[in-house]
Amino acid sequence: MLQACAIALLFLACSSTPPQGETLSYSCQTPPADLTACAGDTDCATVVVGCYCGAQPVNGVAHKYATTAQSCEDTAASTCALGCATQTGMVAQDGSKVDTAMTVAAHCDRSTGTGICKSYVPTAPTGGSGDPPSGW
DSSP states (O other): OHHHHHHHHHHHHTOOOOGGGOOOOOOSSSOOTTTTBOSSGGGEEEEEOSSOSEEEEEEEEEGGGHHHHHHHHHHHHHTOOOOSOEEEEEEETTSOEEOTTSOOEEEEEOTTSSOEEEEEOOOOOOOTTSSOOTTO
16 A cells, blocks of 8 residues: 555656646656647746756746646756766757856747747846846
């Protein structure tokens, strides 16, 4: 009985309870086909890849899967044994590398016709004082 409960908890750790009563299925080993699908920027969020050599990748994912996907990545990071060098900082899908104190955002890239969430490093708008506006 205890073993069955442990297995059930493992499966629940990588499942998602979506908002608004929608039923979503999510497996850490086989993420859903629409993991990065979007119609607009508000459909996108970021997830930090959990087990990786080099700078830490940050990927865009559909907002509805973000919490569960990050949980899966956090689990992967806690059990990671790469045997390779990691680097400080993060890398977005646009190729930008930034310090971990910087912001990485996600947007809906529709350049291929189908919306795909992708991460990028936003540029701070320039103001007269040289300081970024509040909320950055």
